[in-house]
Amino acid sequence: MSKNKSIFQSHVFLTLIAIVVAFLVGALFLGIMGYNPITVYTTLISGIFSRPRYLAYSVVYATPLIFVGLSVAFSFKTGVFNIGAEGQFVVGSMAACIVGIFVDAPPIIHVPLCFLAAAVAGAVWGSIVSFMKIKWGINEVLSMIMFNWIAFYLSNYLVENPAIHSDGTAEATKNVADSARILLPESLRAVLAPTSNYGILIAIVFVVIVYIIIEKTTLGYEMKAVGYNKNAAEYAGIGVNKAILTAMAISGALAGMGGAVQLLGMGQRISLFAGQEGFGFEGISVALIGASNPIGVFFSGMFYGALKYGGSKLNLIQAPSEIVDVITGTIVFFIAISHVFKVVRRKKKEVS
Amino acid sequence: MKRRLFALLMAAILVFSLAACSGGSDATEPAGTEAAGGTEAAEGTEAAGGETTGTIKVGMVTDVGGINDQSFNQSSWEGLQRAQEELGIDPVYVESHQDSEYATNIESLIDADCDLIICVGYMLADATREAAEMYPDQKFAIIDDNSNADLPNVACLMFEQEQASYLVGIVAGMMTESNTVGFVLGQSTGPMNEFGYGYVDGVLSTNPDATVLQYNANAFGDAGLGKTAAKDMITNGADVIYHAAGGTGAGVIEACAEDGVWAIGVDSDQNHLAPETVVTSAMKRVDNASYDIAKAVLEGTYTPGEHVYSLEDGGVDIAPTTTLLPDDVLAAVETAKQQIIDGEIVVPATQEEFEEKYGPDVYQLDPESAE
Numbered sequence: 060m061s062k063n064k065s066i067f068q069s070h071v072f073l074t075l076i077a078i079v080v081a082f083l084v085g086a087l088f089l090g091i092m093g094y095n096p097i098t099v100y101t102t103l104i105s106g107i108f109s110r111p112r113y114l115a116y117s118v119v120y121a122t123p124l125i126f127v128g129l130s131v132a133f134s135f136k137t138g139v140f141n142i143g144a145e146g147q148f149v150v151g152s153m154a155a156c157i158v159g160i161f162v163d164a165p166p167i168i169h170v171p172l173c174f175l176a177a178a179v180a181g182a183v184w185g186s187i188v189s190f191m192k193i194k195w196g197i198n199e200v201l202s203m204i205m206f207n208w209i210a211f212y213l214s215n216y217l218v219e220n221p222a223i224h225s226d227g228t229a230e231a232t233k234n235v236a237d238s239a240r241i242l243l244p245e246s247l248r249a250v251l252a253p254t255s256n257y258g259i260l261i262a263i264v265f266v267v268i269v270y271i272i273i274e275k276t277t278l279g280y281e282m283k284a285v286g287y288n289k290n291a292a293e294y295a296g297i298g299v300n301k302a303i304l305t306a307m308a309i310s311g312a313l314a315g316m317g318g319a320v321q322l323l324g325m326g327q328r329i330s331l332f333a334g335q336e337g338f339g340f341e342g343i344s345v346a347l348i349g350a351s352n353p354i355g356v357f358f359s360g361m362f363y364g365a366l367k368y369g370g371s372k373l374n375l376i377q378a379p380s381e382i383v384d385v386i387t388g389t390i391v392f393f394i395a396i397s398h399v400f401k402v403v404r405r406k407k408k409e410v411s
Numbered sequence: 412m413k414r415r416l417f418a419l420l421m422a423a424i425l426v427f428s429l430a431a432c433s434g435g436s437d438a439t440e441p442a443g444t445e446a447a448g449g450t451e452a453a454e455g456t457e458a459a460g461g462e463t464t465g466t467i468k469v470g471m472v473t474d475v476g477g478i479n480d481q482s483f484n485q486s487s488w489e490g491l492q493r494a495q496e497e498l499g500i501d502p503v504y505v506e507s508h509q510d511s512e513y514a515t516n517i518e519s520l521i522d523a524d525c526d527l528i529i530c531v532g533y534m535l536a537d538a539t540r541e542a543a544e545m546y547p548d549q550k551f552a553i554i555d556d557n558s559n560a561d562l563p564n565v566a567c568l569m570f571e572q573e574q575a576s577y578l579v580g581i582v583a584g585m586m587t588e589s590n591t592v593g594f595v596l597g598q599s600t601g602p603m604n605e606f607g608y609g610y611v612d613g614v615l616s617t618n619p620d621a622t623v624l625q626y627n628a629n630a631f632g633d634a635g636l637g638k639t640a641a642k643d644m645i646t647n648g649a650d651v652i653y654h655a656a657g658g659t660g661a662g663v664i665e666a667c668a669e670d671g672v673w674a675i676g677v678d679s680d681q682n683h684l685a686p687e688t689v690v691t692s693a694m695k696r697v698d699n700a701s702y703d704i705a706k707a708v709l710e711g712t713y714t715p716g717e718h719v720y721s722l723e724d725g726g727v728d729i730a731p732t733t734t735l736l737p738d739d740v741l742a743a744v745e746t747a748k749q750q751i752i753d754g755e756i757v758v759p760a761t762q763e764e765f766e767e768k769y770g771p772d773v774y775q776l777d778p779e780s781a782e
Contacts (some may be wrong), residue, residue: 275533374505375523
């Protein structure tokens with residue numbers, strides 16, 4: 060491959076093209092359904108950008124998605140598809156919730172403790188699956204999907220526990236202690252959004268950490284080698300199983316911390332689930348749009364979060380907020396297609 | 412190659428934009444979807460731009476069930492749509508997908524300058540309280556919650572759902588031939604158990620020897636689970652099954668239809684789901700409540716605090732479809748209805764009231780009795 064990649068081959072360019080096409084496809088759907096796409100997109104964009112508070116909300120919505128996106132991207136590097144991020148997210152928020160309610164400590168200790176609990180819970184949840192894969196060859200995709208549901212019902216079981224259940228009428232846990240919250244100071248939140256929090260700064264720190272692990276450490280190198288070609292990596296003396304175990308543990312920890320950041324920042328309680336909340340699945344889209352690159356994930360997480368927040372306002376003009384799902388789905392679809400183009404081109408080159 | 416790829420993409424963009432333009436031109440045609448028609452979309456857009464005088468804007472926040480939940484979100488929205496047709500109000504809704512979004516969505520409606528914000532369901536109680544305290548001039552209404560009744564700007568719309576459940580309980584008690592009836596619950600909470608207390612009381616009042624099989628599905632959206640639970644009850648002899656379980660109940664009705672036993676619907680007249688099977692339904696007129704509160708704001712007669720809807724004012728009722736009911740059952744229901752309205756029968760609505768009448772073992776789905 061030539062070193063100076065043309066602009067047309069770069070990920071960023073292809074992603075931007077995919078985004079443009081996706082908005083056009085969204086417009087097509089809106090048109091068919093009888094809505095004026097221009098009105099809808101104007102509402103979407105002004106719902107994100109027209110006030111500082113809206114932007115602040117977009118960031119709040121984006122923060123957990125960046126964590127889950129990092130989690131999925133990290134596992135992709137080893138060739139494992141972490142569809143279990145949803146469950147790891149849920150056990151992470153459960154752990155943070157328990158620590159956040161029952162432990163009494165000053166914020167400087169309480170918050171890290173919550174994050175630690177969430178990371179450990181997520182890591183354990185991810186590791187069980189990879190352990191079963193390595194030990195007994197159980198397909199990780201199947202077991203991860205099942206583990207998502209185990210986490211789901213475990214969380215509902217937890218919420219029902221009288222010790223942690225809300226004293227009010229809501230079917231939810233108590234609110235976590237104020238010392239565990241990661242909200243910005245009152246004065247800043249008055250300008251930004253009521254739930255603006257430090258989460259985004261923590262997310263940036265982890266974007267950097269993940270980047271360093273992948274690009275600058277032996278572990279990252281080994282993981283990528285396993286991801287490219289498992290057999291070659293093994294032949295080169297890399298412990299494939301160990302690399303997968305480690306990657307899944309870290310991936311789980313990241314998803315678990317996503318649960319913590321959502322809980323301590325925005326949610327403040329876990330409610331009885333009626334259906335999966337879907338953070339884990341949104342994280343898969345974020346990772347794909349971000350090309351599994353930590354920095355790409357940061358931007359795609361911001362993009363997804365903004366769409367998610369702005370999309371909720373589409374109801375106000377009676378347009379379906381699901382159009383946002385159509386757009387993100389199409390982006391992922393076109394990015395996948397661009398990979399197909401690349402493979403075809405490579406094959407052609409090999410032939411010639 | 413590179414150029415060809417680029418050309419392909421550009422071509423794709425052209426095609427899509429053309430299609431989008433042509434689609435845009437017939438944007439005023441009705442969409443055909445039931446929840447959000449195209450004509451309303453046009454009106455909604457208009458109103459989002461500027462206030463029209465003489466009318467009010469009513470916002471509604473759904474809980475995580477969404478707008479098409481076949482239950483109170485949908486019903487509440489239908490009430491507002493009726494108010495739009497008859498009173499000319501301007502309704503909008505925002506759907507919540509996650510528990511943490513309630514506060515944000517309420518805020519979106521405040522930003523949209525709504526005169527009244529209706530929060531659907533007790534899950535929004537905390538978020539409503541916060542918003543109501545932060546915006547004391549904003550009028551709110553909340554459905555199925557009375558914990559905010561102390562606030563000067565929140566109307567709490569409550570339903571005596573045990574009364575309607577009592578009436579369908581009479582139907583079940585009289586129509587069973589095996590002396591075994593079933594009850595599938597969506598979630599064991601205070602408001603949800605009111606359905607159960609009323610139903611069991613109704614069954615036992617006409618048929619003291621009847622057995623009531625009870626199951627808490629702990630899910631409102633799991634039709635498969637509802638079907639399994641109902642099949643299980645049918646195997647154990649149940650020939651009438653009542654559900655208070657939202658989408659889970661669709662499975663209950665399906666199982667009953669397959670095995671040829673009676674089903675009893677909830678919230679709205681569910682006879683259309685299986686016309687030969689759904690013998691009656693316990694109606695909860697959330698639509699009327701939403702309509703009334705919107706009307707009150709329009710006419711300047713809005714009052715905060717608890718508003719209770721009962722049999723007396725038609726806030727709860729038995730379904731209008733009575734074709735499957737024998738005359739004697741219908742007569743018994745009408746008598747009981749009058750007795751409840753007159754206060755001669757008081758239907759138990761809480762665990763204490765129920766246990767005072769029947770003791771602790773008859774109703775099995777109380778949250779505490781699970782231990």
